Amino acid sequence: MQQYTDLDDEARLVFMEGWGEGNHFDLYRLLSSKQPLLKEHLRNFGKLMCFTKSYIGLSKMTTWYQYGFVQPQGPKANILVSGNEIRQFASFIMDRLNITTEERPEGDDYIVVFSRASNRLILNEAELLLALAQEYKMRTVTVSLEEQTFASIVHLISGASMLVSMHGAQLITSMFLPRGAAVIELFPFAVNPEQYTPYKTLASLPGMDLQYIAWRNPIEENSVTYPDRPWDQGGITHLDKDEQERILTSKEVPRHLCCRNPE
Numbered sequence: 168m169q170q171y172t173d174l175d176d177e178a179r180l181v182f183m184e185g186w187g188e189g190n191h192f193d194l195y196r197l198l199s200s201k202q203p204l205l206k207e208h209l210r211n212f213g214k215l216m217c218f219t220k221s222y223i224g225l226s227k228m229t230t231w232y233q234y235g236f237v238q239p240q241g242p243k244a245n246i247l248v249s250g251n252e253i254r255q256f257a258s259f260i261m262d263r264l265n266i267t268t269e270e271r272p273e274g275d276d277y278i279v280v281f282s283r284a285s286n287r288l289i290l291n292e293a294e295l296l297l298a299l300a301q302e303y304k305m306r307t308v309t310v311s312l313e314e315q316t317f318a319s320i321v322h323l324i325s326g327a328s329m330l331v332s333m334h335g336a337q338l339i340t341s342m343f344l345p346r347g348a349a350v351i352e353l354f355p356f357a358v359n360p361e362q363y364t365p366y367k368t369l370a371s372l373p374g375m376d377l378q379y380i381a382w383r384n385p386i387e388e389n390s391v392t393y394p395d396r397p398w399d400q401g402g403i404t405h406l407d408k409d410e411q412e413r414i415l416t417s418k419e420v421p422r423h424l425c426c427r428n429p430e
Contacts, residue, residue, distance in 0.1 A: 171222060176199055177201055178199055178201070179201040179204060180195055180198060180199055181203070181204045182205050183206050185207075186205075187205070188205065191317065194260075197260060197263040197264070229247075229248045229252060229256075231365075231368050231369060231372060232364075232369075234425050235424050235425040236424065236426075237424075239423060240363065240365075242364065242368045246372070249374045250372040253372060253374075254375070257342045257343050260343075261321060261343065264318040264321060264322075266318060266321055266322045266325065268325055269326065277326075277327055277328065278299050278303065278307045278308070278327065278330075279307075279323055279327040279329070279330050280296060280308070280309050280332070281310055281311070281331070281333065281338075282309045282310065283311070283337075286393075286400065287355060288333075288391075289333060290391065295331075296309070303329070305329075310323055312337060320340060321340060321343050324341075324343045325344070325345065327348060328349070329348060329349040329351060330348065330351070331351040331353070332351070333353045333354075334358065334366075338350070338352060338366040342369065342375075344377060346377075347376060347377075347378075349379070350366060350377055351381075352366055352367070352379070352381050353384070354381060354384065356385070356386065356387050356389070357387075357390075357417060357418055359383070359419055359420065362422055387418075398429065403415075403429050414429060414430045417430060
């Protein structure tokens with residue numbers, strides 16, 4: 168909102184896509200002191216509603232990545248935001264969540280590992296936790312969006328020395344890591360880390376001061392797929408047999424546009 172000097176925390180967000188609130192709508196409530204409105208809410212206010220001033224759409228000034236609607240996904244060609252603005256935003260969110268950073272005793276460094284419940288599971292999670300603890304001489308802590316509040320996860324990540332996670336949207340929480348921390352992004356078999364870099368790009372922004380490492384599973388036998396699931400969960404049974412066979416034998420997902428590529 169600071170891009171528009173006439174806006175403050177009493178500006179109201181209005182969503183016109185026609186969708187419901189969803190699981191994490193409370194995050195939008197952090198951005199303004201006024202209740203956000205959905206398209207369905209407007210129907211209850213009569214046929215005519217007057218907005219004295221409005222800004223339509225979202226500014227791209229604070230984005231660093233394009234998700235492949237016109238060309239295969241990748242970092243924006245002209246990134247205008249730095250890690251300083253991202254850290255200011257992270258600090259704002261932590262303040263709204265009533266999270267304060269605490270000084271930890273020396274030697275109390277720890278690693279946070281994201282645990283997932285339905286897809287992109289780390290099948291040998293217990294083995295990974297033990298290996299991390301032994302290699303880095305730090306305690307390991309698991310977090311889960313299915314079992315913990317967003318605020319409690321942010322609180323843990325804000326004091327971590329390392330964040331380890333499968334590739335996925337939960338890695339946006341790396342913006343809450345302290346300076347000097349490491350981000351380890353794990354990729355499934357056949358998924359090339361160089362083609363999916365939103366969090367690598369975030370970690371690399373000037374002023375973020377994060378270390379980034381990608382790891383890719385190179386062994387097909389260590390990967391479990393679910394071809395019989397619905398298409399929006401990665402299933403491929405809706406495709407013809409030849410296309411299914413091609414995908415099953417593929418060793419690397421080719422670059423593609425968002426968002427219905429079955430491979």
